[in-house]
Amino acid sequence: MSFAPAFDAEFRANLRVLLAWRRDVRRFRCNPLPEGAVERLLELACLAPSVGLSQPWRFVLVNDPSRRAEVRRNFAVCNAEALADQTPERAAQYARLKLAGLDDAPCHIAVFADRETTQGHRLGRYTMSEMIEYSAVAAAHTLWLAARAEGIGMGWVSILDPRTITAILDVPANWKLIGYFCLGFPEAEDDVPVLQRLRWEERRPAASFLLRR
Amino acid sequence: MSFAPAFDAEFRANLRVLLAWRRDVRRFRCNPLPEGAVERLLELACLAPSVGLSQPWRFVLVNDPSRRAEVRRNFAVCNAEALADQTPERAAQYARLKLAGLDDAPCHIAVFADRETTQGHRLGRYTMSEMIEYSAVAAAHTLWLAARAEGIGMGWVSILDPRTITAILDVPANWKLIGYFCLGFPEAEDDVPVLQRLRWEERRPAASFLLRR
Numbered sequence: 001m002s003f004a005p006a007f008d009a010e011f012r013a014n015l016r017v018l019l020a021w022r023r024d025v026r027r028f029r030c031n032p033l034p035e036g037a038v039e040r041l042l043e044l045a046c047l048a049p050s051v052g053l054s055q056p057w058r059f060v061l062v063n064d065p066s067r068r069a070e071v072r073r074n075f076a077v078c079n080a081e082a083l084a085d086q087t088p089e090r091a092a093q094y095a096r097l098k099l100a101g102l103d104d105a106p107c108h109i110a111v112f113a114d115r116e117t118t119q120g121h122r123l124g125r126y127t128m129s130e131m132i133e134y135s136a137v138a139a140a141h142t143l144w145l146a147a148r149a150e151g152i153g154m155g156w157v158s159i160l161d162p163r164t165i166t167a168i169l170d171v172p173a174n175w176k177l178i179g180y181f182c183l184g185f186p187e188a189e190d191d192v193p194v195l196q197r198l199r200w201e202e203r204r205p206a207a208s209f210l211l212r213r
Numbered sequence: 214m215s216f217a218p219a220f221d222a223e224f225r226a227n228l229r230v231l232l233a234w235r236r237d238v239r240r241f242r243c244n245p246l247p248e249g250a251v252e253r254l255l256e257l258a259c260l261a262p263s264v265g266l267s268q269p270w271r272f273v274l275v276n277d278p279s280r281r282a283e284v285r286r287n288f289a290v291c292n293a294e295a296l297a298d299q300t301p302e303r304a305a306q307y308a309r310l311k312l313a314g315l316d317d318a319p320c321h322i323a324v325f326a327d328r329e330t331t332q333g334h335r336l337g338r339y340t341m342s343e344m345i346e347y348s349a350v351a352a353a354h355t356l357w358l359a360a361r362a363e364g365i366g367m368g369w370v371s372i373l374d375p376r377t378i379t380a381i382l383d384v385p386a387n388w389k390l391i392g393y394f395c396l397g398f399p400e401a402e403d404d405v406p407v408l409q410r411l412r413w414e415e416r417r418p419a420a421s422f423l424l425r426r
Contacts, residue, residue, distance in 0.1 A: 004402035019260040047232040053414040082339035126295035189217035201266040
């Protein structure tokens with residue numbers, strides 16, 4: 001048993017700034033991440049909560065140019081289809097959004113969830129097997145916050161076909177794609193979400209999401 | 214455009230401590246949370262990333278004793294079934310784990326994802342509709358970290374039947390249960406996961422989850 005740390009008001013204020021400035025970064029500078037940064041961030045990501053301590057997250061660092069090109073191609077296909085799904089007015093706006101930092105980001109990390117892992121002995125997954133995916137999401141979110149604390153931006157690309165990405169990256173077919181992440185130093189920074197700046201959507205206050213029972 | 218904050222080494226060291234001490238808390242003191250704490254924490258949770266700025270998280274603060282009792286009953290049923298799923302040796306160990314703080318925690322919050330929300334105009338969900346659930350998971354994880362920074366512990370209960378919980382809490386049937394959370398001041402604190410202390414499972418190093426492609 002160790003003595004629990006107490007966090008002071010200054011830390012809490014900074015944590016709030018971190019959460020507010022986390023941002024989904026879409027435009028990156030091309031310069032690489034500092035040596036050892038990825039390994040350091042992934043170590044922190046592994047402190048995320050996981051159901052039954054199953055640690056089902058799997059990180060794939062994608063460096064091979066031909067695999068990156070294939071991922072980029074899959075994004076282009078899916079992006080065009082997603083565009084067709086929007087009303088004409090929204091589609092024009094959507095086309096102007098640069099939705100992926102795939103071209104510029106120096107670091108690409110795909111995050112998967114291994115649904116078949118025996119680590120954790122299936123504890124806590126009996127009624128909600130998706131807890132495995134949720135644990136990997138928590139790891140991705142931790143990675144995001146840890147990166148931002150080092151001044152590194154991250155963007156979540158979800159307009160991809162999971163099965164195609166699994167094949168491109170040559171990982172087990174039963175691994176579930178959680179997201180494909182671009183990391184790098186941001187070209188510009190802002191504490192207002194890009195979709196809000198572009199008037200795609202507004203943020204709503206917490207009270208509008210709260211019910212009492 | 215605002216000027217981005219730079220986080221210093223001291224903040225990063227404290228963030229690491231926060232991640233390490235987040236813990237899934239199972240044993241709580243009965244004293245209530247400070248006035249306004251829940252609203253303050255939920256406000257921070259709403260800074261989480263969400264696909265297309267859809268903010269699909271829905272928080273249900275459960276105070277009614279009869280609803281709490283029904284949730285407790287559902288946990289007991291599901292827990293017994295989960296027990297039957299384990300080997301005899303593990304089952305005995307599992308039975309000794311106090312898996313829910315449902316009896317003692319002063320604050321209960323159910324988190325749901327509203328898959329039908331039109332906020333965000335369906336952006337980014339075309340190929341991975343589960344991004345809605347993942348956004349709500351990020352909000353729950355943010356709540357967890359923000360709570361810990363105030364010395365408040367949180368435990369994630371997943372051994373519940375989602376459809377039953379949706380009915381008990383009288384929320385729309387298409388809301389998907391992400392988790393049922395107990396919050397309160399921890400009875401004891403530790404930076405080692407309870408499942409590791411009980412030798413249920415060991416944590417593994419980040420390198421064991423990393424592939425290069």
